Amino acid sequence: MKIDKDLILKLEHLSKLQLTEEERKNMIGDLNNILKMVDKLNEIDTEGVEPLTYMTEAVNVFREDEIKNQLSREEALKNAPKTDGKFFQVPKVIKK
């Protein structure tokens, strides 16, 4: 995979981050290094090995349909960067 500025811009868009030109240059280098490291894994023959998604063998872990452990509104909004006491306030996502 080619790591170039276009890819960095796409990743910025997807992660809602904005880098400076300087940071972008560094990021291209870092990502290339990361990919090179991960590429090492391709040297191992994984023919016939199922992908490992889960770290445990557990299956069918369910919850009963009960209401509990709810937070009060005050608690829910406590860490919000901005709130009016009822809602989370976020930058306008739709321009009118």
Next chain:
Amino acid sequence: MSKYETIIGLEIHVQLSTKSKAFASDDVKFGGAPNTQTGVISLAHPGTLPKLNKKQLEYAIRLGLAIDSKINPKNYFDRKNYNYPDLPKGYQITQDKEPICIGGEIPIYVKGEWKKIRIHHIHIEEDAGKSIHDQNPNFSLVDLNRAGTPLLEIVTEPDLRSADEVEALMGGMRQLARYLDISDGNMQEGSLRCDVNISIRPFGQEEFGNRCEVKNLNSMKFARKAIQYEVNRQIKLTESGGEVQQQTLNFDPATGKTSTLRTKENANDYRYFPDPDLPPVVVNKEILEKQKAKLPVLPWEAFEVFSKKYQLSDDKAIQLISEKSTAEFSLNLMEKGNSNKAISNLIIQKLKPWSQENSCSISELPISENQLLDFIELIDNQLVSNSIAYERLFPLLLENPKTPVKELAERNDLIQSSDTGELEKLIDEIIAQNQGKVKAYQNGKKGLLGFFMGQLMRASKGQADPKVANKLMIEKLG
């Protein structure tokens, strides 16, 4: 007649009627004050883990069994990644690769016929919170009560050909969800909504045209308008030599128009991957059997019985299957009684309106089955006329459900006289008192029969059997 055929596929979202959320134990009731139904999982606090609501799995399987889907024995959950404030985790938990139900079909009743709509798959997912954009000039407001609400998404094959069929499927879906007791199917409260995929092709052409998806239609009126607008737009574009571009559209109810939300090129990149927080779900025999046992009679099955076995008209059969309780009640009563027409009339004209007026199920009717069957027998044996039975005896029975129905009729003097001697006497009196009108009748003014019958009904206090009385009156008038 247009030379283009409309091709429609739906993605239907059904909100399940659980108490708590899909992967967290917050309340999911509708209409709570903003941000009062959240918890650390819905708010995506670090270190918290989701855990599947058992009911959500069960409801999904029940729906799949009802429509003959294959139930996937091994289920995984995937993360659909997107950054938007209505889901603080930055992803929605869904099933991308291995949906719970594969295939199946839903029969819909449209324009007097049943048509089967094939289902591509059904998957389990969670809803996002609600963003409000028009209350504050500087900010969007976010309410996370809905974030994490359990949903099923039902994806159809492109088998629908008109807005009528879309309406029939949405109505059928609501009905089925209520039969299965998995959702209230209430479109006003957002428990049932759909994305509509629309394309056109010239009649006779095999290949589909490029499709456009109209997002989030939460009423049939809007869905109809959106389809109509979109079909016209695509035909105009094609006719003028253009090509329909695959895209996602928004429908604006205020203008009745669709507008571009995303084109194919800038489609969202959701970077799906398996959610390691949720262990796989294996649907074993025990889980399957439990849901099989919960399957009620299904709307199209009940229709078949009403129309084939009990020989009722399609129109009546459709009315009887509208709600599960009505269908079950009717099937049961017809099984025991022997006058299906009279039973269906009683249910449609009296019992259904009663349950609507009292906003309760027909099964809560205070009158016992035997009493209802006796009531019908009185009509059948012409001991009480149809109109007297419906207008007078039924209200009395509602007030005195325990009094044997025949006793009630006798006590209130409702047994009709089909004693012709009595009737003849009354008719003779009427003829004697109205000689002028009798002459006019005999000279061809046949419309006067109504007048004579009115007199007779009054004289007999409404208890004359109308059929017998009518016949006698015509004979006497000569």
